[in-house]
Amino acid sequence: MNKFEFTHRRKNPLSGEWVLVSPHRNNRPWLGATEAVATEELPKHDPSCPLCPGNQRANSDTNPHYSYTHVFVNDFGALNSISPQAESSTDPLFTYDAAEGECRVICFSPDHNKTLPEMSLTELSEVITAWQQHYRELSLRYNCVQVFENKGAIMGCSQPHPHGQIWAHPHLSTEIEREDAQQSSYFQLHGRALLADYAEKEIADGSRVVFENKHWLVVVPFWAAWPFETLVLPKDELQRLDALNDAQNSALAETLKVLTTKYDNLFRCSFPYSMGWHNAPANLDSSASYWRLHAHFYPPLLRSATVKKHMVGYEMLAESQRDLTPETAASILRSASTIHYKQGNS
Amino acid sequence: MNKFEFTHRRKNPLSGEWVLVSPHRNNRPWLGATEAVATEELPKHDPSCPLCPGNQRANSDTNPHYSYTHVFVNDFGALNSISPQAESSTDPLFTYDAAEGECRVICFSPDHNKTLPEMSLTELSEVITAWQQHYRELSLRYNCVQVFENKGAIMGCSQPHPHGQIWAHPHLSTEIEREDAQQSSYFQLHGRALLADYAEKEIADGSRVVFENKHWLVVVPFWAAWPFETLVLPKDELQRLDALNDAQNSALAETLKVLTTKYDNLFRCSFPYSMGWHNAPANLDSSASYWRLHAHFYPPLLRSATVKKHMVGYEMLAESQRDLTPETAASILRSASTIHYKQGNS
Ligand SMILES: O=P(O)(O)O[C@H]1O[C@H](CO)[C@@H](O)[C@H](O)[C@H]1O
Numbered sequence: 139m140n141k142f143e144f145t146h147r148r149k150n151p152l153s154g155e156w157v158l159v160s161p162h163r164n165n166r167p168w169l170g171a172t173e174a175v176a177t178e179e180l181p182k183h184d185p186s187c188p189l190c191p192g193n194q195r196a197n198s199d200t201n202p203h204y205s206y207t208h209v210f211v212n213d214f215g216a217l218n219s220i221s222p223q224a225e226s227s228t229d230p231l232f233t234y235d236a237a238e239g240e241c242r243v244i245c246f247s248p249d250h251n252k253t254l255p256e257m258s259l260t261e262l263s264e265v266i267t268a269w270q271q272h273y274r275e276l277s278l279r280y281n282c283v284q285v286f287e288n289k290g291a292i293m294g295c296s297q298p299h300p301h302g303q304i305w306a307h308p309h310l311s312t313e314i315e316r317e318d319a320q321q322s323s324y325f326q327l328h329g330r331a332l333l334a335d336y337a338e339k340e341i342a343d344g345s346r347v348v349f350e351n352k353h354w355l356v357v358v359p360f361w362a363a364w365p366f367e368t369l370v371l372p373k374d375e376l377q378r379l380d381a382l383n384d385a386q387n388s389a390l391a392e393t394l395k396v397l398t399t400k401y402d403n404l405f406r407c408s409f410p411y412s413m414g415w416h417n418a419p420a421n422l423d424s425s426a427s428y429w430r431l432h433a434h435f436y437p438p439l440l441r442s443a444t445v446k447k448h449m450v451g452y453e454m455l456a457e458s459q460r461d462l463t464p465e466t467a468a469s470i471l472r473s474a475s476t477i478h479y480k481q482g483n484s
Numbered sequence: 485m486n487k488f489e490f491t492h493r494r495k496n497p498l499s500g501e502w503v504l505v506s507p508h509r510n511n512r513p514w515l516g517a518t519e520a521v522a523t524e525e526l527p528k529h530d531p532s533c534p535l536c537p538g539n540q541r542a543n544s545d546t547n548p549h550y551s552y553t554h555v556f557v558n559d560f561g562a563l564n565s566i567s568p569q570a571e572s573s574t575d576p577l578f579t580y581d582a583a584e585g586e587c588r589v590i591c592f593s594p595d596h597n598k599t600l601p602e603m604s605l606t607e608l609s610e611v612i613t614a615w616q617q618h619y620r621e622l623s624l625r626y627n628c629v630q631v632f633e634n635k636g637a638i639m640g641c642s643q644p645h646p647h648g649q650i651w652a653h654p655h656l657s658t659e660i661e662r663e664d665a666q667q668s669s670y671f672q673l674h675g676r677a678l679l680a681d682y683a684e685k686e687i688a689d690g691s692r693v694v695f696e697n698k699h700w701l702v703v704v705p706f707w708a709a710w711p712f713e714t715l716v717l718p719k720d721e722l723q724r725l726d727a728l729n730d731a732q733n734s735a736l737a738e739t740l741k742v743l744t745t746k747y748d749n750l751f752r753c754s755f756p757y758s759m760g761w762h763n764a765p766a767n768l769d770s771s772a773s774y775w776r777l778h779a780h781f782y783p784p785l786l787r788s789a790t791v792k793k794h795m796v797g798y799e800m801l802a803e804s805q806r807d808l809t810p811e812t813a814a815s816i817l818r819s820a821s822t823i824h825y826k827q828g829n830s
């Protein structure tokens with residue numbers, strides 16, 4: 139039971155945006171679109187997959203016979219080196235600026251059919267280590283390094299082989315700029331990091347906690363927009379991915395294993411989402427103490443493997459809207475088993 | 485050809501957000517999800533449709549035998565009257581507030597199978613008149629009245645019978661609050677309405693204009709995020725839907741007919757989108773001169789009736805990204821026929 143069973147709005151302190159919560163709307167019958175569920179079992183190796191070990195990519199490079207992760211430059215990256223024709227304008231109605239950067243793809247595993255929840259803790263730890271290494275290298279040249287994963291065809295993922303991406307650029311993206319401003323002004327007002335305060339209060343309250351271990355906390359944030367959205371927060375004072383020590387890396391592997399397993403068990407399917415890490419801008423040195431590294435998971439499913447939440451009309455033109463409360467979503471995720479449904483008795 | 489063939493970012497002056505433009509990425513092969521195209525021809529009347537004339541709705545009301553539009557209260561509205569348990573909090577990390585309002589559904593036509601581009605100018609005019617009437621009535625009680633349409637199953641539309649929605653509430657939504665702040669500060673700086681200046685400059689330039697008549701202008705905005713996004717702007721000083729006179733109403737009917745016909749002709753399908761009107765807040769009286777009424781069309785299709793743009797990972801975590809430039813999209817829309825493909829020789 140929860141005390142939020144009336145229509146209300148909640149404010150996201152990281153973005154400054156509001157979310158409309160309509161718990162009574164859960165009872166709405168659904169006659170709209172249903173999504174395809176991927177039931178086909180994938181092979182361990184697919185000779186036509188450009189991400190599998192030993193295969194050729196579009197640019198005709200050959201992938202090495204890698205054992206954990208493999209990272210390469212995206213053959214169709216949205217960002218590349220600066221163009222000589224590049225121009226810019228500060229006209230208030232036609233502001234534009236040249237953009238440069240680098241896009242990389244990170245294969246999580248040599249196995250074509252092994253998603254994050256199906257990987258061992260050692261394998262997950264290697265994914266985190268690869269994120270850390272590439273974050274470290276790219277952040278020497280780029281102020282903003284966006285590590286993310288689109289999982290599932292429904293999330294625009296164009297290759298079934300489990301992989302993520304890293305897009306790096308000198309400018310701050312809209313979202314990072316917004317979170318930077320919000321965290322900075324909270325710090326000025328309260329003398330503490332916004333997400334450090336937030337993590338403490340969520341642990342004390344408990345109603346939105348999904349999982350915690352010594353170093354990490356997973357909550358359905360108070361302001362979640364997507365039905366089963368989660369926020370992964372460090373308990374330690376971490377600003378960026380490269381700063382994780384071995385213990386924090388291992389604890390994060392456990393955290394990702396538990397969270398993604400619970401997600402898959404929710405509707406007994408490979409649970410789609412977009413997830414990614416928000417790091418403090420690379421050029422903030424010691425002054426970055428108002429920042430906390432964190433990961434957002436944005437999964438689209440609402441009621442089953444085939445019915446998703448559509449963020450459309452009202453949501454695009456006004457603000458996000460959700461039906462079930464974040465507290466209900468958290469309690470459903472808490473009860474979901476930590477043993478993957480494909481592995482037996484969950 | 486256009487001068488923006490290098491990677492760049494553009495700034496949306498209405499929202500303050502940036503968009504990443506990567507024209508070279510158009511060549512990316514697409515192996516990801518494809519969407520279903522609705523090819524099934526719908527009947528003129530469907531006995532099981534809760535929106536058709538004379539049929540029963542979920543709440544067991546019976547629809548009248550209407551001839552143009554029919555408006556009723558949404559049986560599963562996200563907003564309703566204020567709850568007696570309603571609470572609120574201004575805790576900076578857990579801010580929430582009770583929300584109240586009204587949600588209405590507007591059937592555009594008695595015909596189950598007649599979408600906006602297939603309607604006559606008289607019928608379209610009646611839709612606009614209904615928008616105006618309900619806007620007028622609701623804005624007496626609610627500061628923020630959001631008129632919108634989700635078209636197509638891909639846009640979460642749960643009923644194929646052509647219809648739109650109106651959600652009204654006392655608070656300003658996140659988007660309206662943002663556009664209000666941006667238009668107000670532009671006015672303070674330049675002494676002119678942002679969108680009035682913008683419309684003038686777009687007409688003078690021409691490269692992003694899709695259509696214009698005496699009272700209305702349709703452009704692919706300079707900062708468009710969706711591939712074929714458009715912005716409908718009045719040439720006259722209009723702040724709200726209820727202020728349209730007969731000539732402006734008729735000219736808008738023509739504008740909507742042309743725009744939605746071009747959309748359908750683009751990929752020879754019933755072109756999905758979410759669209760909606762942004763009105764000045766109802767409680768701004770004469771001081772609203774910095775505001776301009778406008779409509780946004782957000783269509784998801786990218787390359788064909790089955791391949792859409794996914795606003796996912798990078799877009800959710802960082803900022804919107806597009807491939808083809810707004811200028812290219814505008815020139816494609818300009819060349820699209822104004823005679824609907826179902827009606828013959830286009
Ligand atoms: O109200 P409908 O058509 O049932 O529902 C649709 O539009 C609403 C308003 O944009 C969204 O909140 C829903 O996610 C969507 O499925």
Ligand SMILES: O=P(O)(O)O[C@H]1O[C@H](CO)[C@@H](O)[C@H](O)[C@H]1O
Binds near residue numbers: 294295516794796
């Ligand atoms: O890079 P991919 O996997 O080919 O493409 C996917 O992720 C990108 C980054 O979120 C998006 O811009 C694309 O729309 C999406 O289809």
